[in-house]
Amino acid sequence: MDVAGPLQAFHEAAEFGVPYEIVHAAATPTVRTAQGLDFAGLVPFPEVGPDDRVIVPGYTLADTRPPRALIAWVRRAAAAGAEVCSVCTGTFVLGEAGLLDGRRCTTHWKRVRELQRRFPRATVVGDRLFVEDGPVTSSAGIASGIDMALAMLERDGGPVLASSVARELVVYMRRDGSHAQESVYLDYQTHLSPGVHVVQQHLVAHPESTERLSELARMAGMSERTLTRAFRLATGISVRAFRERLRLERARDLMRNPTMTMDAIASACGYADARQLRRLWTARRGTSPRAGRHVTTGTTAVRSS
Structure with a gap:
């Protein structure tokens, strides 16, 4: 869900004519998920810039750090001006890359205390679906990754695009406290x-x-x-x-x-x-x-x- 949810949101937006180019990258050509499903055909980490958005999905936390190649690439992406985002425990990757220092962020509710302990210079918010702080956005995990993606679509293409994608996904368009609490484009179009x-x-x-x-x-x-x-x-x-x-x-x-x-x-x-x-x-x-x-x-x- 960390991958499939946001991915489907951006895919639907592309179907509506928004020129998104979606690239799946990793340190290795194949990655096995915690559920035993293999993602294959992954490309090496590409060069990115200010017009790009990097989304780091969650991973199974262990005592070891995430792959060094991933941390280094995320750090380079941020330095190049790309927007860097995370879903669930992917926020820990952003922390390892030094992107959470002095910023507000969130992660899965079970990992909030651990995130704060490991990255004390970050301000961890535990009661938000997602948190935007400058070029860094983090989401609480799983389904909230879709909420984060819809907010990005609203920012990129406007509320009509976001509500259209939400309707295609048959999900309710939610917003956290940093967004407008009412929008006629969204709040009255979640029916079938x-x-x-x-x-x-x-x-x-x-x-x-x-x-x-x-x-x-x-x-x-x-x-x-x-x-x-x-x-x-x-x-x-x-x-x-x-x-x-x-x-x-x-x-x-x-x-x-x-x-x-x-x-x-x-x-x-x-x-x-x-x-x-x-x-x-x-x-x-x-x-x-x-x-x-x-x-x-x-x-x-x-x-x-």
């Missing part, structure tokens, strides 16, 4: 209703659209009454409420662009004018869009690995 997904994906792709409920129902192959009932059953909110929250979140994203006026943002989100956007924003968030614009910063970029 195909018709409702059709409507949601249309609204996500076209937040400015003004289709009536009857038109959305035709897209879903349902009657208006059936769609209304199915949508609330699947998401817990109405179609109208979903559209409103989607538009406000889209507005928040567009506020990252300092060149866009409030009128342009309002138009892109399906509002009549900036005044309507301000009124709904204030009613929903309890603050003005101007205040929200000051705290909404950040960029995303697609990288290959």
Whole structure:
């Protein structure tokens, strides 16, 4: 799971058109897992750089250190500017490479104390699915490796990509305390209703659209009454409420662009004018869009690995 979970997440993202190149590398051509399964066809450790992401899976801890070649490569990868990540006990490899000094990190809950003992210069956090600290990200292990991968996909390609991959994997999109606690792109799309997904994906792709409920129902192959009932059953909110929250979140994203006026943002989100956007924003968030614009910063970029 340490390997297969994150791997499948990035594979699904590639199926959606994100240009990830996935390479499986090790110190030897074949590696046997703790479950007795052999991974074959592994390539030697490649040269990596700032556009790459290295993910180190967990391994069976013993008194001996991880392979020296692996530790040296991880250290070189970090020095070359690559993002370095770990799943489960793979965090110990990052520690041996000196990447945890002065950083926050996590690992499997059974190994938290041991990680802190072996790497006292690290700040080990035991109650997180994953921890991001600069170019180093560590996850708690097994299924949380998928959570870490989904967070990376959200950072690389946006929340729609992450939610689409989560849906393909039939997993719930979770986030730790360092991420936004609510996202309409994610929190209402963890169900398995195909018709409702059709409507949601249309609204996500076209937040400015003004289709009536009857038109959305035709897209879903349902009657208006059936769609209304199915949508609330699947998401817990109405179609109208979903559209409103989607538009406000889209507005928040567009506020990252300092060149866009409030009128342009309002138009892109399906509002009549900036005044309507301000009124709904204030009613929903309890603050003005101007205040929200000051705290909404950040960029995303697609990288290959």
